[in-house]
Amino acid sequence: MKLLNQVRQKLRAGHYAYRTEQAYVHWIERFIRWHAKIHKRWRHPSEMGTPEVEAFLSHLAVDRHVTSSTQNQALSALLFLYRHVIEKELGDLNAVRAARSRHLPTVLTPEEVGRLLECLQDRSEAHGAYALMASLMYGSGLRLMECCRLRIKDIDFGRNQVMVRQGKGNRDRAVPLPRTVRERVQQQVQWREKLHRRDLEGGEGRADLPHAFERKSPSAAYDLAWQFVFASDRLSRCPRTGRSGRHHLHENALQKSFQRAVRSAGIPKRATCHTLRHSFATHLLASVS
Incomplete structure (x- = not known):
């Protein structure tokens, strides 16, 4: 996709890590494909906005049961897409920003x-x-x-x-x-x-x-x-x-x-x-x- 190549170029220009690039491209592609499946047609992200982002993140949390860190990574990827590639500000997304879970780490003797x-x-x-x-x-x-x-x-x-x-x-x-x-x-x-x-x-x-x-x-x-x-x-x-x-x-x-x-x-x-x-x-x- 031409859009994903634009995302990669922006990430590399910003000196993002390669793993971050992989993760962001993955979530942006999943966002586009999920809405194409739901609406039975392909839609460019510029045609979508806050409601579509909220719906996708809710799907990840409710239907896919992803962790809070995974949900927030997907949100960061979409915020990057809209702010730096499409150059379109999204509305308030605090409702779908997952609270970070705090677990005690495993320690070996x-x-x-x-x-x-x-x-x-x-x-x-x-x-x-x-x-x-x-x-x-x-x-x-x-x-x-x-x-x-x-x-x-x-x-x-x-x-x-x-x-x-x-x-x-x-x-x-x-x-x-x-x-x-x-x-x-x-x-x-x-x-x-x-x-x-x-x-x-x-x-x-x-x-x-x-x-x-x-x-x-x-x-x-x-x-x-x-x-x-x-x-x-x-x-x-x-x-x-x-x-x-x-x-x-x-x-x-x-x-x-x-x-x-x-x-x-x-x-x-x-x-x-x-x-x-x-x-x-x-x-x-x-x-x-």
Whole structure:
């Protein structure tokens, strides 16, 4: 659709994250298709307004039983569409803005974390990188995508520090590199360096760069410093540019391996990769109290 391409262009011009772009396009397309199904004909969003937005969000809440965060994400996508693409203000939508639910996070005990990491370590998937990634998420408090997107330049062995670039809220921060995984991280970087040399010899070796920096220094895409630490086994094409390169390991693969390890460890809790971050914070507070 031409409209969805306009949405993508506006989002990229505003430096929105690619995941935000995917989510917003998804909800805008669902909004259009749902009204086409209801009214038996296609309607451009410019022909619709506040009543149609309210009806769609009510459908999500009442018929689809989506969570409050999902409902508010759909609302944000539609507000972006009308304000920045169609340039049409909507009326008061407070009635369909869901109240944020507050749940206590799942926290694993230190013993459960140990069993979980042992089960991941026993697996040979992704050259054992999943176990190391889980150890970093627990030992450094990294989020899933922060861990996946780590680049070689972001690891400072001299200061035992990891730099998180463009984390949540587009903010940078420094986190400790646990001494217990320092040697394994060094081995991972050495393996990554060998893989990068092979890629360069084969005419590849490109990593996606932040857009502003890529325009300033396009050759940096082939530098070792900008390569992802936890690289995929295969080359792929960037969904935005279409250029071939070696991306990081896919987060879904890590999540699936993590869930298998949770079951193997016999942990009767609803644990995800993000649970390691909550466990890190809880255990850190307990150690200083």
